[in-house]
Amino acid sequence: MKWMxxxxxxxxxxxxxxxxxxxxQEGADRLLLLGDILYHGPRNDLPPEYAPKEVIALLTPYKDxxxxxxxxxxxxxxQMVLPFPILADYAVLSQGNRLIYATHGHVYNPQNLPPLQxxxxxxxxxxxxxxxxxxxxxxxxxxxxxxxxxxQSPHSYxxxxxxxxxxxxxxxxxYQSRSL
Numbered sequence: 253m254k255w256m257x258x259x260x261x262x263x264x265x266x267x268x269x270x271x272x273x274x275x276x277q278e279g280a281d282r283l284l285l286l287g288d289i290l291y292h293g294p295r296n297d298l299p300p301e302y303a304p305k306e307v308i309a310l311l312t313p314y315k316d317x318x319x320x321x322x323x324x325x326x327x328x329x330x331q332m333v334l335p336f337p338i339l340a341d342y343a344v345l346s347q348g349n350r351l352i353y354a355t356h357g358h359v360y361n362p363q364n365l366p367p368l369q370x371x372x373x374x375x376x377x378x379x380x381x382x383x384x385x386x387x388x389x390x391x392x393x394x395x396x397x398x399x400x401x402x403x404q405s406p407h408s409y410x411x412x413x414x415x416x417x418x419x420x421x422x423x424x425x426x427y428q429s430r431s432l
Contacts, residue, residue: 259377287323
């Protein structure tokens with residue numbers, strides 16, 4: 253199964269449109285969203301083409317292919333307008349012999365770990381900065397941000413396929429990859 257993993261859309265319709273175009277071009281089976289779908293939050297500037305209602309319309313046709321975890325900017329009101337579940341704090345996926353604990357990152361992160369064992373993966377967004385780091389037998393991953401990247405990182409997403417992770421910009425160019 254081919255997964256596209258993205259985080260921190262923050263209601264930016266133009267970037268979501270590009271992400272979904274990449275989803276189709278990548279031929280991904282599922283889209284895993286790591287939270288902060290509609291609202292930009294009080295700490296972020298308004299992203300270009302901020303249009304949460306348009307983001308809802310763009311994501312709705314993919315509702316049966318989206319898995320999503322709750323970000324710190326996601327609320328019950330957002331759940332009322334989105335046709336797929338967004339309020340779970342985490343999702344657990346199995347990838348070969350590794351467990352992937354997917355969360356937004358505002359609660360569970362490298363400084364506050366969920367129940368993980370050596371070899372497990374903590375997959376999170378929230379910082380808007382791509383990351384792949386191994387520490388104490390754990391792997392920490394972040395796809396970066398689709399709409400408001402930080403630290404001069406690109407607008408990005410990840411692809412997980414057959415145990416290989418690729419970080420890509422919204423033009424589809426791979427700028428980092430590694431084996432899971």
